[in-house]
Amino acid sequence: MALLRIVHETTYTYRGPVGLGPHRLRLRPIETKDLRLTAFDLQISPHAELDWSTDVWGNAVATARFKGQHDMLWIRSEADVEQRGPAWPVFPIAGDATTFPFLYHPDDRIDLGALSLPHHADDMGRLTAWTSGFVMAPSTDTLSLLKDISSGVADAIRYETREAEGTQSPLETLGRGVGSCRDLAVLFAEAVRTLGFGARLVSGYLHDDDADGVGVIGAGATHAWAEVFLPGAGWIPFDPTNRSVGSARLVPVAVARSIGQVSPVTGSFAGAPSALVDLEVDVQVKAD
Secondary structure, three states, X not given: OEEEEEEEEEEEXXXXXXXXXXXXXXXXXXXXXXXXXXXXXXXXXXXXXXEEXXXXXXXXEEEEEOOOEEEEEEEEEEEEEEEOOOOOXXXXXXXXXXXXXXXXXXXXXXXXXXXXXXXXXXXXXXXXXXXXXXXXXXXXXXXXXXXXXXXXXHHHOEEXXXXXXXXXXXXXXXXXXXXXXXXXXXHHHHHHHOOOOEEEEEEEEEOXXXXXXXXXXXXXXXXXXXXXXXXXXXXXXXXXXXXXXXXXXXXXXXXXXXXXXXXXXEOOEEOOHXXXXXXXXXXXXXXX
């Protein structure tokens, strides 16, 4: 078990006073069987009226509303969590789903809905063909197939740090051969959806429990990965950026159908586009 302290600071600096629209904050970690939230604090300057709600995915969302005009917005969240994800997880996949292809139970298929359908145009079938290349036989081990696709994404795409907002489309990521963690996560989720798997995107944090950080990419910042639903086991995390499977080292904050729905901070301001001078994000994930 790892005891972690997570500090996430976001600072917007404007050229002059601007009107701040409502900001939606997804910063509170999700409690799971492998993660326990023991403390959470949220600080905002200037003063904001704060309303908490739960979105359709079960994510905790704080909506901050401001009065007046301001030349700066500072948001700081602090969370203490117990991370209990095993390093070598064993997934109790239902017997009829251990081999691909398989059929989801009708209720699961209905509930997964759009999560099992591709979201991006692939008119030439390029992504479908690329993903089908990992299916080595008419009947293949389901978990091994998903691991191969995740590793295949890591092999095909060189990781790059990108602070700018936005995410590449899966075909753009394949074409460029480089991408951030969120680009790799979206590519993986879209790839497995072409095979009929239910997949969702996750944003959160990555804990580097190795002092020298060998083999860990993206620690000390916000991180993105994907989860695939398998009967019996439920949602299984896949982090193609680090070629890892399971929840060890991962701290989920928000899950959703698309990556744009899990952004930690979203909002607007009233002013010229050039009014935003700087955006700084600082994340620290440390073991207590």
